[in-house]
Amino acid sequence: MRSELKKLKYRLSRLTETPKITCTLCQEKIYEFEPLDKHYLEMTAKYGFPYALEDAETLNVTAYNCPLCGGSDRDRLYALFFNKSIEPDKTYNLLDIAPAKALAAFIKKKKNIAYRSADLYMPEVDDKVDLTDMHIYKDNTFDIFVCSHVLEHVPDDKKAMKELYRVLKPGGWGIAMVPIFKSATEIKEDPTVTDESERWRRFGQDDHIRLYSKAGFKERLQEAGFEVKEFTTKDFKKDAFSANGIDPGSVLYIVNK
Template sequence: MKQLFKIILNTFPRPLLIRFSYLARPFLIMSLKGNTYTDPIDGKSFKKFLPYGYDNQRENVLSPSTLSLERHRLLWLYLKEKTTFFSEKHKVLHFAPEQAFYKRFRNLSNLDYTTTDLNSPLADVKADICNLPFKDNQYDFIFCNHVLEHIPNDTKAMQEIYRILKPGATAILQIPQDLKREKTFEDDSITDPKERARIFGQYDHVRIYGKDYFDKLRSIGFTVDEVDYTSEFSDSEIDKFRLQEGEIIPVCRK
């Protein structure tokens, strides 16, 4: 199964994968039903999760029911326990909306919820993140998760997110990050897709962020909390929810 998932991820475009996943999900839920691991997003439990990864696949990380990964489940738990996202009225903008969240956020009566992306079939507004069609100071929450590593001019993208965020409001800007690196690495001269996947983690990533990512966000004007929310969970809870221990949630405020 691991090899099959790798072939699928590297063969089909993401919009097609999104549509296919909705068809496959009922079969995955039935075949993997169990009690070992639990997806906190929907509360369903399984004997194992699925593998995921474009180059180096991670075992037991993709939830069969919500199709969430470690970062999605961690963010859900953080929003639920540490914010008013689910309880108060908020105007929300969601870049490249993840399937794990899309319908759930859309169905929350307290949210004025808008999605945006250039290519996603789930986007309400087709837009370039570096030139957004939204007014200044509009949103209470902005989610832009695992997007900036695809954007050549990430500085401009960050500036646009800052512009449309309300003063005092929250933007959560998750990225794949190597916390062993002090400095972010990018090299446009590497053009071979396999080599880019090996170095950057995915063939269409343009950089691998280091610890300096947080300071770059601060240079844009954000106040940044580097939240290690997994530190509040026991080892057994981290394993049960299939979280990545030590993953940092960049919680940015204007």
């Protein structure tokens, strides 16, 4: 009901205009995507984080959130990949780690996907699970996993990647994404840093304990056993990125077992 009210208010606020964009996540018509919250820019500037947001690999600062479902540009990118990869006559077991609301709602609409969410702290998930010790799941359980913007929070990310590899079926795939700043040349990490201003300065957010380089991230995934593939604008339909508010330089990391 609340979302219906939100939709109505949104339409009433701009009655003279015609919404021309369809959000690929919620399928609603919208006027435009909303920019990234200024708070993030203010905090990184305040604490002296050395990378510019323009240096972030998959981030559309000016067209970030859907005003109705709240989904981000990266969520829309994943939705595009689901739409092109999910075969209607197959069934899939999917594990969503620390689910993003709009993407979870999008995935759950796919009737041939058995959806399961997991997190150590989020109260509403199906399973309360430590990513570095997912013993509640047997080996080779899932056809797909989503692990987006999680590993930069996890002290032992190598162990987490090994666990993701273990629970994925051979032939399965996963979305493995972390914040990447293109000019970063090596992984910087320190789980012992607990001071929030220090975390902002070094890792770009108050709850991050690591900043990945592109090469470093891929190497760690490969060390865990994964084959890593990069999907860019050329792997999708022409204009798919621009129509969905996805920055043309965005890269989707898909890992295979």
